[in-house]
Amino acid sequence: MKTRKLQRRGVSIICLVALLATALVNGLAQDRGSGTKRSLTHQDYDSWRSIQAPQISRDGKFIAYAFMAQV
Numbered sequence: 001m002k003t004r005k006l007q008r009r010g011v012s013i014i015c016l017v018a019l020l021a022t023a024l025v026n027g028l029a030q031d032r033g034s035g036t037k038r039s040l041t042h043q044d045y046d047s048w049r050s051i052q053a054p055q056i057s058r059d060g061k062f063i064a065y066a067f068m069a070q071v
Helices: 002-031 042-047
Strands: 049-056 063-069
Touching (some): 002 049, 002 063
Antiparallel strands (some): 049 063
């Protein structure tokens, strides 16, 4: 019962991080310009990240994930 609560908490934390990252990226995109769109550059691609292979430890105390650049 206790590990289920911890697992749910871990999943909630991962979802929260993803939501905050999305909001941050959306906010930065709106600040960059108000009308004229520009082309994407390699520097833009370098700044994109993703969370890969999220895992919760068997006892539910730890969460592990890889925060990797998208290539």
